[in-house]
Amino acid sequence: MIKKNGKNKSLSLQSMNKAEISILLPFYNAQTTLKRALESIRQQEYSHFECLMVDNNSSDSSSEIAREFQKTDPRFQLISEQKQGVVFASNTAYKMARAKYICRMDADDIMTPNRLLLQKKYLEENPKLDVVAGLVKYIPHHENTQGFKRYVKWVNSLLSYKDIYNNRFVESPIVNPSAMWRKEISDQYGMYKAGDFPEDYEMWLRWLSKDVRIQKFPEIVLHWQDSNTRLTRTHQIYNDKAFFKIKTAYLAKWLKKNNPHYPHVAVWGASRISRQRASLLLALGITIDSYIDIHKKRDLNTPILYYQDIPEAGKIFILCYIKEEIAKKKMMDYLDNKDYVLGENYMLIS
Template sequence: MSPLVTIILPCYNAAALLPDTLASLSTQTFADFECIAIDDGSSDATRALLDAHAAIDPRFSIVSRENRGLIATLNEAIALSRGEWIARMDADDIAHPERLGRQLAALQASGADVCGVGVRFFGERDGLWLPPTSDAAIKAALLFNPPFAHPGAMVRASVFKQHGYDSAASHAEDYALWCALAKGGARFVGIAAPLLDYRIHPGQITQTKTAAMAQTAAAVRLDYARHALPADWADADKVRFAELAASDRALDRSDWFTFTAWLVTLAQADPATRDAFTTVWLDALIRTRGVDWRCKKRFSALSRALPPPAEERGKWQRQRVRVLAGDAVYGLIKRLRVRA
């Protein structure tokens, strides 16, 4: 009999961190799963660790072969999967015990095709990243970046097998996939609770391929913006919106005013999307140069219309001080704090 869930676990030179990951999967409260772990040509002890774990937990199936890269490995695992649902996992992260069970419950209750969860960062950086929970808000959040962490996703297998990962979207394959699924009519749901511990370390792709990731993401973002933004918007405005939405794009005050006015317009047009914008305007302010008293009125209006969630309260408070003091004084305050 086929399992209800297939976990796909790509592994490459992951021996140092893999044991905790494997243990977190074997101790899931939901037990009806298989895990297809593919050793993508590792040169360390990854294969030996996988084989040893499969010997004590027969739900794990191991494939080992030459290196083909992440996208090829993911697509291979999807093709081998037997479950009705496919859950992603990375070899350096830790799943909370109830992760699979809670995702299945959310998917079955909502009728959605894709479920993302919140993550808690650990390692070289800490913090919390919680996704929007509704289909509308998640699809709106895709205008900016992936709305949830890739290794925490669970997807209906038939949808995954129909689309798969695009080999042309290297280093932003998850963002490209979620946008493609949204454009194709898939439904999303999010769980605003940290069900995955996401390890930040120097060797991961998100740390080593930043420039390539940004370039691919920019193309994906523009294509999705042209699809998802209102039909009555001029194409030039859609292009401009996608440019200003990039998290690596420095803004000036005029850019920030333009961008945040668009965010308010979108939220007012469809209140169901509001949660997608509550941190975006604040993050955009952080990358804005020349912040001063002229931003105060807009900052106050945005704080009322799109109040950031509780986990962003510290960021909001720091930016409030920045707006009130202006960049020159705020920079001086920061330097004095460092010296102290």
């Protein structure tokens, strides 16, 4: 911890002037967690950073907490953004950023002490890599968090660019506050956009559509704190409907470029919810020729293809709308045994 004396403030000022990492930290009414988050930043092993703290109209003592850090450590800068929303607060911080690397952080999370050092080094040692995220340790707020636990287990399993690329239409393959990237990438392809969609997921989809290379450092870099008030739990732009709407839009664009049978697809998953989600493609120019099912008899307007009657690889392109993990694993094993290749002959959507 940096003490309130001239020598340490001078060292902090030197670190700020040599900052190679700009940390973007928007906050709103985060008085119970903000100090802990900022302390985890101040105690980083790598010291050449600037932390851009953006108060987004807080009505609690959050701004006072941030102001104390600014007083004692010049690497911390307090900014105000009146337009409500994490998109606007994050982008305001980005406009102030001076460093070559951009790091995202949330006000209720904790960085591991070596996070900045590990991710910066990883980018330096991999010049063809554009973004590095990391593993997260999930900190639940109560016992009824099985959905988030499953998501963390899944997202932590995606390390390589190929795995992230091939799974990006399932859910967001990156935990936003675990990411660091080269500023030139966001300068070129843009930052967060405001809309009726999760802003971080849209940005990852947009960047991946531009061949931005994303990987993960295979160590925990963030303690990801859950709470009843976390935006991903409370705001409608983070619900399932919003996720499917934005990923379907990017999926349709991807199919136009990569599906050799465009606009024709087959959808594996004939349940009502699978058909409902797949139907979003119709308005975007995609034709669903058939639904693949494990049952021979199901009465639908669209033809049903029994899974054992699937043609050899290369004859059709399959979109997999199966969410249940055991069923999905069996489906993937079956397709692999028929020489279907993920990302070439089929794609996972749920």
